[in-house]
Amino acid sequence: MEILCITLIICLCVVVIYKQQFYKSLYQDFTDGISIISENKIIDCNDTLVKLFGYDNKKEFLSVHPLNLTPAFQPDNSLSCDKAQEMMDIVEKTGKCKFDWVFLDKEQNEKWIEIDILKLKKTFFSKQKFCMVWRDIDLRVSVQKKLENFNSNLEDIVHQEIKKNKEKEKQLVKQSKLAQLGEMISMIAHQWRQPLAIISSSVIDLQMKMVLQKNDKKLLSYVEKHLSDTESCIASLTETIDDFRNFYKPIKSMQQTDLSLIVTKAYAMIESYFKTCNIEILFDDKSSKKITAFENELIQVCLNILQNSRENFLVKEIEKSQIIISTTDIEDGVSLSICDNGGGVTHGIIDKIFDPYFSTKYEKNGTGLGLYMCLKIVKEHHNGTITAANTKDGICFSILLPN
Incomplete structure (x- = not known):
């Protein structure tokens, strides 16, 4: 009977040791940082948390007070110590709390970390302890900020692109008008050619008549006819210019x-x-x-x-x-x-x-x-x-x- 009891005790010890080793391995190898807090101090942590803050070893990290791991102010301009106390008050009331926080690593570089705090059950004569899980969210916050900046600037970007497209369209219209203007000038020149030739011919003819027929009574009516033709041609020229001017108005x-x-x-x-x-x-x-x-x-x-x-x-x-x-x-x-x-x-x-x-x-x-x-x-x-x-x-x- 005694042998059986001893064997049972040995088996229980083996199970306890196995469980301790299992949970210790799980604790150390967890991808997020884990720490135990008591009386506002970090009394234990896994190696992941040490590496997260860039410290050489656990002893060096545990010697740093938690408030020295954070800047004086958080991004919302609240005092870190005051805000930390608010979070701990919530944990005391509800037993847990989750929030994002800006910390400082060993090189004093800011680092965004998501914190999960869980209030542990208090055993007889023991002090109150808290378990904290530290998750690196630097990349997530960076992407989120870029997205927020992009969204806030999106309207300006759209307006700028619309403005650029309107400017391009204006340039296209201008180029098209200039190309068409060249064609129109060619048409004006063509439409003016015949009336101008008629006017030139009439003037030369009148000059010849005046030289050769100075005393001819028919000269006056001849001149009047040619002046009427000339006036008609000039009216045609004016009408042509008005047509094109109105088109470009x-x-x-x-x-x-x-x-x-x-x-x-x-x-x-x-x-x-x-x-x-x-x-x-x-x-x-x-x-x-x-x-x-x-x-x-x-x-x-x-x-x-x-x-x-x-x-x-x-x-x-x-x-x-x-x-x-x-x-x-x-x-x-x-x-x-x-x-x-x-x-x-x-x-x-x-x-x-x-x-x-x-x-x-x-x-x-x-x-x-x-x-x-x-x-x-x-x-x-x-x-x-x-x-x-x-x-x-x-x-x-x-x-x-x-x-």
């Missing part, structure tokens, strides 16, 4: 207009130029609805499309060049189509013709902004749509605008 508000007026004004600017190139323009006007629009912008759209057709005719040397402009009323607005017989656009690139800086005119002639600006004007300024599709003989642009 900035209009900041929408106004009531109709497609017939827009197409007529656009056609008036290029009529003489297109006739010289033997380009026939047919206008089938079946629209009577009024629309609210930036008139000059829609004239610009028409001119861009018409100019593209003209240049395509010249490059491909199309005989009997023809453009058909059609307007119709639809349920929710109006429709404008501009179709030519210039052979169309290569199937593989027709979907790209509205992209900025994309041009089929090769480097020497095209800026790649004309049709892009057409898309911007129709879609963004007028809430409409513009599409292009190849036909049997050429290409057809379709524009839908709300009334």
Whole structure:
């Protein structure tokens, strides 16, 4: 019986020792720092906690008072000693507490640590002890701060990007206007050439008549006729300048207009130029609805499309060049189509013709902004749509605008 009791005691001792070794191993090898606190001092800790603070050994770490491991103030500007007492008061009342804290390592570098405090059961005649788990959250806090900064600055970043995009758009509009201005000057020069030639011829003719027929009574009526012709030519020149000046005059508000007026004004600017190139323009006007629009912008759209057709005719040397402009009323607005017989656009690139800086005119002639600006004007300024599709003989642009 005694042997059995001794054997049982030995077995119990072995179990106790095994458990002690198991928990000691668990305690030492735990990935987070663990310490035992008594009377506001660290009386024991695992090696993980020592390494967390950068100390050489446990003895050196345990010799440091807990308050010396923390800066005088926490990030919320509260005194560390006062806030630490608040946390301990919570532990005394509830038995546990969890919070984030800024500590100082051996090199006095700040380190964010998440603290879990658990109040241990008090045994007879023993002092109150607390178990603390220390978890390194430096990386988490760093990422969180960056995210908070990013979110706080996100609105500013968005506004800056919008501003940059608007500036880019302004530059695109400016480039497009400059490119179109060159074409317009060429048209003005062409439309002025004939009236100026007539004026020059009339002046020379009058000078000759005055020299050769000084006493001729018919001279007066002849001069009057030529002066009338000259006046008519000058009026034509003035009208041309007014047309182009009005086209480039900035209009900041929408106004009531109709497609017939827009197409007529656009056609008036290029009529003489297109006739010289033997380009026939047919206008089938079946629209009577009024629309609210930036008139000059829609004239610009028409001119861009018409100019593209003209240049395509010249490059491909199309005989009997023809453009058909059609307007119709639809349920929710109006429709404008501009179709030519210039052979169309290569199937593989027709979907790209509205992209900025994309041009089929090769480097020497095209800026790649004309049709892009057409898309911007129709879609963004007028809430409409513009599409292009190849036909049997050429290409057809379709524009839908709300009334």
